[in-house]
Amino acid sequence: RKEVEQDPGPFNVPEGATVAFNCTYSNSASQSFFWYRQDCRKEPKLLMSVYSSGNEDGRFTAQLNRASQYISLLIRDSKLSDSATYLCVVSYSGNTGKLIFGQGTTLQVKP
Amino acid sequence: DAGITQSPRHKVTETGTPVTLRCHQTENHRYMYWYRQDPGHGLRLIHYSYGVKDTDKGEVSDGYSVSRSKTEDFLLTLESATSSQTSVYFCAISETSVLVSPTYEQYFGPGTRLTVT
Numbered sequence: 001r002k003e004v005e006q007d008p009g010p011f012n013v014p015e016g017a018t019v020a021f022n023c024t025y026s027n028s029a030s031q032s033f034f035w036y037r038q039d040c041r042k043e044p045k046l047l048m049s050v051y052s053s054g055n056e057d058g059r060f061t062a063q064l065n066r067a068s069q070y071i072s073l074l075i076r077d078s079k080l081s082d083s084a085t086y087l088c089v090v091s092y093s094g095n096t097g098k099l100i101f102g103q104g105t106t107l108q109v110k111p
Numbered sequence: 112d113a114g115i116t117q118s119p120r121h122k123v124t125e126t127g128t129p130v131t132l133r134c135h136q137t138e139n140h141r142y143m144y145w146y147r148q149d150p151g152h153g154l155r156l157i158h159y160s161y162g163v164k165d166t167d168k169g170e171v172s173d174g175y176s177v178s179r180s181k182t183e184d185f186l187l188t189l190e191s192a193t194s195s196q197t198s199v200y201f202c203a204i205s206e207t208s209v210l211v212s213p214t215y216e217q218y219f220g221p222g223t224r225l226t227v228t
Contacts, residue, residue, distance in 0.1 A: 004153075032215060043201060043219035044154070087153065098169065099217065101146075103153035 004102035006088050012108045017078045021105045023088030024070045032091035033064055035073050037084045078109045113138055113218035117202050123226045130189040132223050134202030142205040143185040147198040160185055192227045199224050
C-alpha cells in the first residue's frame with residue numbers, strides 16, 4: 001500500500017464548478033500536510049499547507065481528518081487556469097524532516 | 112521565484128556511463144533535496160542534505176550518490192546509468208526543516224529530463 005494515495009483522475013469539470021480531491025495517508029504519526037500544484041512539465045509549487053482546524057485561501061479550502069487519515073482540497077468556482085495536477089504531501093514520522101508525495105490528481109477545467 | 116537552477120535541463124546518455132546532475136541555489140538555504148518523478152509514482156526522494164557535507168539517503172537511493180561541498184551546490188551522480196533511471200529529476204531547497212516550521216515550504220528547480228538508452 002502506498003503511504004500517500006490519491007485518485008489520479010483526470011477530473012474533467014466545467015468552468016465555475018466546485019471540485020473536491022481526497023488523499024489518504026497510512027502513517028498516523030505524520031505531523032505536517034500540504035497541497036502542491038504542478039503544471040504540465042513544470043516544477044511543483046506549494047499551494048497551501050493544511051492545518052488541523054482546516055484553512056481557506058480564496059477559492060481553495062483544505063481540510064484534515066486525522067482520525068480517518070485523509071486530507072481534502074476543495075476548489076470553488078473553477079477557472080481554466082486551475083487545470084493542473086494537485087499533489088498531496090505528508091511529512092514522514094520521526095525526526096527526519098522528509099516529505100512523502102502522492103502521485104497527484106489531474107484536474108482539467110473546460111470552458 | 113526562488114533562485115534554483117538545474118543543469119543540464121535535458122540529457123541523453125548510454126547505459127553504463129556515469130552522469131552528474133547539478134543543482135545550484137542562490138537562496139542560501141540549508142536543506143537541499145533530489146527527487147525523481149515517474150508516472151504512477153509521484154515524486155520520490157533520492158538523497159537530501161541538511162548542510163555542507165551532511166547528506167542522507169532517501170527512499171530510492173540505490174545507484175545514486177550525492178555531494179555537497181558548498182551551500183549553493185548539490186550534485187547528484189548516477190554511478191553507472193541504467194534504463195530504469197530514465198526519469199525527470201527535481202532538485203528542491205528549504206530554509207528550515209518541516210519539523211520546526213509551521214510555514215515550511217520546499218522550492219523546486221525546473222527539473223532535468225534524463226534518458227538512458
